Amino acid sequence: MNIVIWLSYDGTRYDGWQKQENTDKTIQGKLEAVLERLSGASVKVHGSGRTDSGVHALGQVANFHLEQELEAGKVMEYLNRYLPEDIMVWNAQEAPERFHSRLNAVRKTYRYQIEMGPKKDVFQRRYYYGLGQRLDIEKMKAAAVLLTGTHDFKSFCGSRRMKKSTVRTIEEIQFIQPEALRLHISFTGNGFLQQMVRILAGTLMEVGLGKRRPEEMSRILKARNRREAGFTAPSEGLFLEQVEYGDFL
Incomplete structure (x- = not known):
């Protein structure tokens, strides 16, 4: 299933959105770590754009695919339970299978x-x-x-x-x-x-x-x-x- 989420974050202490090998302080990295804990498998999170180090978001959008069928609201609750306090998911829903948060943004x-x-x-x-x-x-x-x-x-x-x-x-x-x-x-x-x-x-x-x-x-x-x-x-x-x-x- 393909889930799309809307999230806000304070980017002050992060090295940007994109996951990097030399740091664990990225928004994408934090999301993927929690989702892998939830699903038991590697999860790739696609963001609508790559915010730079120190940049904030009020309405970032991201999507990811999960092998198991889970209610989007339950996934949002799990993410908010284990994400740091400076990252919050405020909406989630199931999206069409081919939806991509970056490619479909207008x-x-x-x-x-x-x-x-x-x-x-x-x-x-x-x-x-x-x-x-x-x-x-x-x-x-x-x-x-x-x-x-x-x-x-x-x-x-x-x-x-x-x-x-x-x-x-x-x-x-x-x-x-x-x-x-x-x-x-x-x-x-x-x-x-x-x-x-x-x-x-x-x-x-x-x-x-x-x-x-x-x-x-x-x-x-x-x-x-x-x-x-x-x-x-x-x-x-x-x-x-x-x-x-x-x-x-």
């Missing part, structure tokens, strides 16, 4: 959180990038308009060895201020390259700080060169917020 939303005040809140410090400077959000919005749509985002890709297509579609970039000195930037698109959201966030922050002009975004896209874009924003401010599947689920 839309993803990431959120980057920035603290513009002089010091981060003690209880939120793990979830915000402490920029410590005010941003010109109107200029950032002007730059975001030029980044929205279907483009070759090679300049915003952290992998120099990327051989596959770097064309992606960003449907929307939103700017939300939950408080006067806090800014959330939300990116919704059909897919994102390695570190793409963090590089986009870093570039937009440079616009907001007056280090770049909004109209430079067109030139950066055309350059297809990572060195032309801005800095890679730190991982602690990034959340995978939602993954959508259209008619698949």
Whole structure:
């Protein structure tokens, strides 16, 4: 049977999503260890995307196949009983046999959180990038308009060895201020390259700080060169917020 789960995690102490041989501190590794304990056999967990070290998730989606027939709700209960406290499965259901959480995803939303005040809140410090400077959000919005749509985002890709297509579609970039000195930037698109959201966030922050002009975004896209874009924003401010599947689920 094929089970799909929705989960949240605090990525602070993890080396990212993907299981690695040199560390046991990965989200995928923790899930697979518990599922192997449940099933008595090796279980491969497929995530909708590979979040980097230190990146958080509110709505990561993953699927896995089990040989025995088990109620999805019971599997969720077992996972939550034995997973660390910073990983929680909040929904589970049986999926069509051919469903794949990464291949069938049609839309993803990431959120980057920035603290513009002089010091981060003690209880939120793990979830915000402490920029410590005010941003010109109107200029950032002007730059975001030029980044929205279907483009070759090679300049915003952290992998120099990327051989596959770097064309992606960003449907929307939103700017939300939950408080006067806090800014959330939300990116919704059909897919994102390695570190793409963090590089986009870093570039937009440079616009907001007056280090770049909004109209430079067109030139950066055309350059297809990572060195032309801005800095890679730190991982602690990034959340995978939602993954959508259209008619698949």
